[in-house]
Amino acid sequence: MLFVTSRYLSPQFKKLLSPSNPLLKFSISTISTTTTNHVGPPPIRVDITESAGRGVFATRRIEAAELIHTAKPVISHPSLSKIDCVCYLCLKKLKFSNDSQTRVDRFCSEECHQEAKAYYELEKKADWSDYHKYCRNLGLKYPLLVKRLACMVIAGAASADCIHILQPAHIIPKIEVEYSMLRSAIEGLNITKENLNFLSEQWYADVLARVRINAFRIEMVAGSYDDLHALAAASVEAEAGVGNAVYILPSFYNHDCDPNVHIIWIDSVHARLKALRDIEEGEELRICYIDASLDHNARQDILQGGFGFKCSCPRCLSSD
Numbered sequence: 086m087l088f089v090t091s092r093y094l095s096p097q098f099k100k101l102l103s104p105s106n107p108l109l110k111f112s113i114s115t116i117s118t119t120t121t122n123h124v125g126p127p128p129i130r131v132d133i134t135e136s137a138g139r140g141v142f143a144t145r146r147i148e149a150a151e152l153i154h155t156a157k158p159v160i161s162h163p164s165l166s167k168i169d170c171v172c173y174l175c176l177k178k179l180k181f182s183n184d185s186q187t188r189v190d191r192f193c194s195e196e197c198h199q200e201a202k203a204y205y206e207l208e209k210k211a212d213w214s215d216y217h218k219y220c221r222n223l224g225l226k227y228p229l230l231v232k233r234l235a236c237m238v239i240a241g242a243a244s245a246d247c248i249h250i251l252q253p254a255h256i257i258p259k260i261e262v263e264y265s266m267l268r269s270a271i272e273g274l275n276i277t278k279e280n281l282n283f284l285s286e287q288w289y290a291d292v293l294a295r296v297r298i299n300a301f302r303i304e305m306v307a308g309s310y311d312d313l314h315a316l317a318a319a320s321v322e323a324e325a326g327v328g329n330a331v332y333i334l335p336s337f338y339n340h341d342c343d344p345n346v347h348i349i350w351i352d353s354v355h356a357r358l359k360a361l362r363d364i365e366e367g368e369e370l371r372i373c374y375i376d377a378s379l380d381h382n383a384r385q386d387i388l389q390g391g392f393g394f395k396c397s398c399p400r401c402l403s404s405d
């Protein structure tokens with residue numbers, strides 16, 4: 086397993102993405118990479134683009150179907166409808182059998198259990214019924230990720246500012262009601278005042294603003310997909326979303342309606358970023374945030390309404 090280090094980044098990002106940067110203390114260690122037929126660091130750097138803020142660029146030629154890197158999320162949470170059937174941490178489908186060796190409570194494995202134990206125990210003790218009901222009634226998924234991060238911070242498993250490096254949404258909806266529900270659920274746990282200092286309404290708004298722009302809806306595909314045809318078929322057959330997750334490095338990929346990179350989840354929340362075609366050294370790597378089969382106006386509406394930007398990719402500029 087290899088790690089992204091400041092060696093592969095442009096000077097302005099060396100400091101920002103340095104492992105010594107407290108913002109990345111938790112998350113940088115969760116970014117790993119493995120490549121097919123290539124040994125070495127991930128062939129990418131984060132740099133400034135001409136019109137879309139930061140972006141990810143190829144540091145060498147990348148071949149079609151190459152696994153560029155993998156990534157572990159900073160935060161993950163199952164959909165409320167899947168909460169009892171997928172792993173609390175990695176969102177893998179739980180096997181309901183008598184085999185207690187592989188399923189520890191709401192985990193798929195002892196490994197996931199150990200990794201999330203501290204904040205799982207804390208989250209389990211609180212009464213989330215009002216908060217979940219509120220999210221369910223309004224169809225909200227992002228507050229669940231904020232709730233999970235709050236529990237991680239209290240349990241010492243993440244720093245309160247661990248996703249502050251990500252771009253925030255400009256507009257966020259009213260949060261007073263959900264914030265006060267979260268606070269009262271957590272206050273029922275008898276946490277010391279000192280440990281709750283971070284949990285202000287401003288913190289809630291700041292985290293939610295980043296989650297809104299950067300969370301991925303996790304759709305699993307089963308099996309192993311090594312070629313492009315199988316990959317495309319896998320995407321079409323993907324099960325409905327099992328949850329949502331926030332990553333650091335994948336969040337620096339900009340959108341393109343004709344992308345050169347694809348993000349997939351085979352059987353867990355661990356993401357794989359694969360090249361959809363040959364990519365030249367220096368070329369920007371882009372993924373598609375939406376359904377690329379929509380027409381020009383529908384794509385623009387969704388990107389403007391959901392992500393707050395007017396897409397400037399070559400396909401949109403040619404009005405396709």
Ligand SMILES: C[S@@+](CC[C@H](N)C(=O)[O-])C[C@H]1O[C@@H](n2cnc3c(N)ncnc32)[C@H](O)[C@@H]1O
Pocket residue numbers: 136137138139140251252298299336337338339340341392393394395396397398
């Ligand atoms: C997930 S972030 C991608 C990384 C971001 N550029 C940054 O600096 O952190 C999504 C944001 O990037 C910008 N962006 C992504 N794709 C774009 C595109 N095709 N055209 C214009 N802006 C884009 C928008 O501001 C969007 O809200």
